[in-house]
Amino acid sequence: MLYAIQSLPFLWKGLLITLEVSALVVFLSLIAGVILGVGIVYGPRWLYWPIRIYSDFLRGIPLLVLIFFIYYALPLIGLNFTNIMSVVVALSAFESAHIIEVVRGAIQSIHRGQNEAAKAIGLRFTQRLLYVIAPQAIRRFLPPWINAVVDTVKGSALVSLVGIVDLTLAIQQVIGRTYVPMPLYILGAIMYFVINYILSSASRVLEARFAYIRE
Amino acid sequence: MGASSSSLVVQIRGLRKSFGVNRVLDGVDLDVRKGEVVVVIGPSGSGKTTLLRCINLLETYDEGSIQVDGVEVGFHDAPGGVRQPRGDRELSHIRADIGMVFQLFNLFPHLTARENVMLGLRKVRGLHVAEAKRIAEQWLTRVGLADKFDSLPSHLSGGQQQRVGIARAVAMDPKVLLLDEITSALDPELVGEVLTVVQELAKDGMTMIVVTHEMTFARDVATRILFMDGGRIQIQGTPREVLSATGHERLKAFLARIEMMHH
Numbered sequence: 001m002l003y004a005i006q007s008l009p010f011l012w013k014g015l016l017i018t019l020e021v022s023a024l025v026v027f028l029s030l031i032a033g034v035i036l037g038v039g040i041v042y043g044p045r046w047l048y049w050p051i052r053i054y055s056d057f058l059r060g061i062p063l064l065v066l067i068f069f070i071y072y073a074l075p076l077i078g079l080n081f082t083n084i085m086s087v088v089v090a091l092s093a094f095e096s097a098h099i100i101e102v103v104r105g106a107i108q109s110i111h112r113g114q115n116e117a118a119k120a121i122g123l124r125f126t127q128r129l130l131y132v133i134a135p136q137a138i139r140r141f142l143p144p145w146i147n148a149v150v151d152t153v154k155g156s157a158l159v160s161l162v163g164i165v166d167l168t169l170a171i172q173q174v175i176g177r178t179y180v181p182m183p184l185y186i187l188g189a190i191m192y193f194v195i196n197y198i199l200s201s202a203s204r205v206l207e208a209r210f211a212y213i214r215e
Numbered sequence: 216m217g218a219s220s221s222s223l224v225v226q227i228r229g230l231r232k233s234f235g236v237n238r239v240l241d242g243v244d245l246d247v248r249k250g251e252v253v254v255v256i257g258p259s260g261s262g263k264t265t266l267l268r269c270i271n272l273l274e275t276y277d278e279g280s281i282q283v284d285g286v287e288v289g290f291h292d293a294p295g296g297v298r299q300p301r302g303d304r305e306l307s308h309i310r311a312d313i314g315m316v317f318q319l320f321n322l323f324p325h326l327t328a329r330e331n332v333m334l335g336l337r338k339v340r341g342l343h344v345a346e347a348k349r350i351a352e353q354w355l356t357r358v359g360l361a362d363k364f365d366s367l368p369s370h371l372s373g374g375q376q377q378r379v380g381i382a383r384a385v386a387m388d389p390k391v392l393l394l395d396e397i398t399s400a401l402d403p404e405l406v407g408e409v410l411t412v413v414q415e416l417a418k419d420g421m422t423m424i425v426v427t428h429e430m431t432f433a434r435d436v437a438t439r440i441l442f443m444d445g446g447r448i449q450i451q452g453t454p455r456e457v458l459s460a461t462g463h464e465r466l467k468a469f470l471a472r473i474e475m476m477h478h
Contacts, residue, residue, distance in 0.1 A: 116273050117321035121335035121387060122311025125303045131334060135325045 004183040007174040014170025015191055021088060021156045021166065026149050028092040033099025038129070040100060041107045051100065058097035063155060066090045071162050083162040091155055095148055102144045106137035139210040146203035150196045167191060222249040224391050224422045225270065229279035232265060239265045240276070241446035247391065250420045254433040254454075257443035258469055263426045266443070267393050270424065271313040272306055283313060284390050311339045314384030314392040318399050320376045322368040328355055328379045329364040332386045340387065354382040358412050374405030381412055385421065392416070394425040398432075410436075430473055434458055442466045 071086040118128040160169035171188040225247035232240040290298035332351035358378040440457040
């Protein structure tokens, strides 16, 4: 137990890496996923298949393979990423593929008549999206998106595989030195749980905030 | 009624449209003058709703021309005399002057009654909040919803929702108002309150094109009735001329079916 307490500052550094990677990935994947998701619903026909293939392909391969591909294979064709960036890129691409589907589903769940009514009063495309579609779609977007964020936090543990000392690797290194695995694994689990519990609680608050539509 | 071309609000020539192999509009010509209330009747699949939806380009058309206040709705002339489909920005300008009320109301469920009416005034007409609010409240009061400004659509009855839908359309001060079977989704006891509002608008000189199955209403409100069948206008005339239906078999059959449904 003492070891666990003594190792806290070290674990804290690992936790910060986990949070930094997660935040970066959540931000990048949200931007990419929303733009591509809107593109697949409303974009021109030539845009549909590239996005479709991107989304299906990335959702169809294991995340670990994607990380190793970017970290080990891309340098062979001259694309070098630092170890942390290769994981951020891999995770962002992977999550954005999921967000594309969430955005698509959220938009398509809204009755066609909403877009028509918005057109009929003369709103332009971006206005229709901003004032009519998005405020309704966000309610369906939030729950699966928060799930994706939780997955990202957990998935960020994979950075330890390319030698970055995040929370997971920090725990393993402390165990390697002290040979007392149990308290440290429990401590690590609690830390991950607290982060994700905060996220899912925030999600419930947000869902209630956007629950203005009677089904 | 003055018949000068300046009072022409809608002019449709040779309008054709197909969904796949199914031709829904097969050469429609129609002139609607300022202040006219044109009621379109006909069996389902006759093309009447599609005609209405082409006028503000919720449906594109394949051939022919629709002009609203002298402006071609679907196309602009590109160099070389080719017709090009209009872009989103141009279309939005045109649509802002064409009001539409929908069968299923299509109110924005996340906005209150007042916000529903204000949205177009603010974002399309560019009015300040205070002015948009004043106009929205004025119209909601006129349709009998002075006590419902802050209600969300989900807290309103069907008839009330449809009256908000009408207020939302007329608040934009449209050159023509399109009404697409606006009472079809209502319980029978709520139909009257909506039609009363439309009759008042007609009295005030609003130019309207109305698709409906309510024959009594059609008779009362129409300056002209069109009977559509097979994607064409088969007969048109005053309510008395059309509804007495002498000598047109398909119109007679249609009116008999409607009559049966209502008794």
